[in-house]
Amino acid sequence: MPYTEQVFNLPELHGLSTKQIEVHLKLYAGYVKNVNAITAKLAELMGDSEKNALSLAELKRRFGFEFNGMRLHELYFEALGGDGQIVGSLADALAKQWGSLEAWHNEFHAIGMMRGIGWVLLTFDVKSQTFHNVWVSDHELGHLAGLPVLMAMDMWEHAFMVDYVPAEKGNYVTAYMKNLNWSKIEERYTQVQK
Numbered sequence: 001m002p003y004t005e006q007v008f009n010l011p012e013l014h015g016l017s018t019k020q021i022e023v024h025l026k027l028y029a030g031y032v033k034n035v036n037a038i039t040a041k042l043a044e045l046m047g048d049s050e051k052n053a054l055s056l057a058e059l060k061r062r063f064g065f066e067f068n069g070m071r072l073h074e075l076y077f078e079a080l081g082g083d084g085q086i087v088g089s090l091a092d093a094l095a096k097q098w099g100s101l102e103a104w105h106n107e108f109h110a111i112g113m114m115r116g117i118g119w120v121l122l123t124f125d126v127k128s129q130t131f132h133n134v135w136v137s138d139h140e141l142g143h144l145a146g147l148p149v150l151m152a153m154d155m156w157e158h159a160f161m162v163d164y165v166p167a168e169k170g171n172y173v174t175a176y177m178k179n180l181n182w183s184k185i186e187e188r189y190t191q192v193q194k
């Protein structure tokens with residue numbers, strides 16, 4: 001199978017329980033499994049693409065959901081386990097574009113408070129050298145073409161329901177931000193500029 005489950009060595013987090021993370025990691029494993037299953041099934045159906053046109057069309061759409069679900073969760077878990085302190089060139093660049101780091105943070109948090117399930121992403125457009133805070137519905141709707149994701153905050157209820165009720169999702173956003181490992185996010189920022 002082309003995709004394997006990534007292992008995340010997470011320390012104890014602040015405001016996100018071990019049980020919450022365990023439940024969430026199991027869901028992540030499901031996405032990896034489904035990406036592999038759909039990949040195999042698509043190859044099989046392509047054997048007679050005319051006869052299987054309907055199934056192919058449905059499964060091709062489903063692939064976008066499962067693949068993005070897998071990848072976004074990897075970006076999410078990889079960046080947890082830090083102290084939430086934004087430093088370095090990324091901090092300077094965000095502050096420059098938004099006027100202050102606080103202004104960027106307030107916008108990111110506000111997008112997290114939108115109704116519905118999905119993700120808030122911090123992305124970077126290499127071509128114009130600008131950041132975008134993006135809302136993605138489900139896992140696949142609303143991505144900005146070609147923009148690498150520097151940070152992905154899961155706003156599906158499964159990401160916080162063990163620890164917070166839906167009305168408390170602002171507390172989840174705050175907890176998430178407090179656990180971010182900004183050196184990992186900075187590393188992604190440096191890589192995309194090469």
Ligand SMILES: [Fe+2]
Pocket residue numbers: 024027073154156158159
């Ligand atoms: Fe999730």
